[in-house]
Amino acid sequence: MRVGELTTFGVGGECRLVVRVTTPEELVAAVIKCEQDKIPYRLIAGGSNVVWQDAPFAGAVIKYAVAGELNKNLTITGSTIFCEAGVILADLINLAIKHNLAGLESLSGIPGTVGGAIVGNAGAYGQGISDKLIAIVMWDGKRVRVINKSAGQFKYRDSIFKHKDYLVLAATFKLERGEKKVLSKKAREIIKLREKKYPPQLKCPGSFFKNILAQDVSKAVLKKIDPTKITHGKIPAGYLLEVVGARGLKSGGVKVADYHGNLIINTGKGKYQEVKQLAQKLKGLVISKFGLRLEEEIRYLP
Ligand SMILES: Cc1cc2nc3c(=O)[nH]c(=O)nc-3n(C[C@H](O)[C@H](O)[C@H](O)COP(=O)(O)OP(=O)(O)OC[C@H]3O[C@@H](n4cnc5c(N)ncnc54)[C@H](O)[C@@H]3O)c2cc1C
Known part of the structure; x- marks a missing residue:
């Protein structure tokens, strides 16, 4: 296949x-x-x-990856949800909202599974999957272990699972009381907003590069950056890429979206090497202009 x-x-x-x-x-x-x-x-x-x-x-x-089934791979006790890693993230979010539980709704529209989200510490609109996480069940190569959130070493789009050959098997989230109506309205609005950047059927792996934490950047470099573009303490990779003229750049069957600098699209028959070439070019442009090194958010496999 x-x-x-x-x-x-x-x-x-x-x-x-x-x-x-x-x-x-x-x-x-x-x-x-x-x-x-x-x-x-x-x-x-x-x-x-x-x-x-x-x-x-x-x-x-x-x-x-499996569609969620309540009482089988997703269980809810009060404001605590236990969820197997293969559950589709949207199913977890929907369940939380249905039970008037807040804390995950800003992640609405992020594709993939709960396990994948934990590995990359997925997030959006200031909320991250690890915010409400309290424990993770994992396989360390020899045995099943339950670790607490701090052992997961969560940082911006990063966790211990990106660096070790562990399997995320399940996770427990502790959510807050919210109001179903309010939470589902917010989720719907976010999904609508996201559809502008990611129309259905678009072939992409989400944002290609990570944003850059402003706290890691020298004052001299910060001077080159429009301060109004810094959001949640991060310099958007898309902004840096747009300044260097990334929009619309192509490499064979892959191209940067015409409307967003940090979105690489497969136009049909995109090849791995073409993606790598384009990514190298984009990184080079940003280094030359800002002296900043972009790091991939996506993972090259195998
Ligand atoms: C249209 C679109 C929009 C997106 N928007 C966002 C966004 O707003 N914010 C954001 O953070 N991300 C976003 N992404 C990226 C992506 O959806 C997230 O990173 C998602 O959490 C990945 O989950 P997945 O199940 O698809 O993981 P995969 O892509 O299948 O896997 C990612 C990595 O995790 C590993 N992995 C997966 N499951 C496990 C497990 N159970 N145990 C151990 N390792 C595992 C895989 O081996 C792989 O290395 C977007 C992607 C798309 C296509």
């Missing part, structure tokens, strides 16, 4: 096999089996934050 078909970007060549799993137990069993049989493997969940290589992968892609 072509792995690109398992991703929202649509880039990526063939793999030896795809193993579809729907529970944490099946996920761990699939990983153990691959290790025993010495088959290389990679995990893809919603596939909404990855750029997969074109060269054939002589291994297994383990696909873990």
